[in-house]
Amino acid sequence: MRTRTGPNIPPPLSLARRQFEQWRNRQHGRKRLPPELWARAVTLAQAYGLTQTARVLGLKYDSLQKHLETVATDASYPGKARAEFMELLPRPMSPSSIECTLEWEDAGGAKTRMQVKGVGIPDLVSFARMFRDGRA
Numbered sequence: 001m002r003t004r005t006g007p008n009i010p011p012p013l014s015l016a017r018r019q020f021e022q023w024r025n026r027q028h029g030r031k032r033l034p035p036e037l038w039a040r041a042v043t044l045a046q047a048y049g050l051t052q053t054a055r056v057l058g059l060k061y062d063s064l065q066k067h068l069e070t071v072a073t074d075a076s077y078p079g080k081a082r083a084e085f086m087e088l089l090p091r092p093m094s095p096s097s098i099e100c101t102l103e104w105e106d107a108g109g110a111k112t113r114m115q116v117k118g119v120g121i122p123d124l125v126s127f128a129r130m131f132r133d134g135r136a
Contacts, residue, residue, distance in 0.1 A: 013048055013056045016040055020057050042071050100124070104131065 009017075023037060033041075045053040045068050054061045099117040102124075106112075116124065 009056055010048060013044055013053065016044055017056050017058075024058075038067050039071075042068050098124075102128075 019040070020033075020037060023033070041053060041057055041059060041064055044057070045064055050061060050065055050068065053059070054064045057064075098119060098121070099115075102114045102116060104112055119127075
């Protein structure tokens with residue numbers, strides 16, 4: 001099955017299309033896509049959407065959708081969970097053991113760097129809020 005080429009195809013999809021076509025050209029008869037090509041198609045579908053990925057790679061929309069759903073429910077898939085935000089909770093520390101460097105830049109481009117040692121987390125949070133609100 002030939003796919004249309006277009007100027008709006010992102011480079012990762014274009015590269016994958018060439019890989020899919022190379023694999024298809026090496027096969028005799030109809031064979032199932034290997035798992036690594038399905039995994040690549042699923043990753044691209046997550047980034048560029050089902051419709052565009054299926055069209056560019058010459059896949060059936062429904063088949064790609066089933067693979068995408070399978071991956072989404074499979075907790076063992078290594079690429080599934082991508083954290084947008086991660087909260088790191090500090091382990092209990094004595095205030096004297098805390099040391100950090102604070103850096104910030106104002107709207108005018110002025111940069112400030114401050115090394116702090118022996119201050120508790122609540123104090124650092126209060127200081128950051130004061131600076132953000134323009135009271136420091």
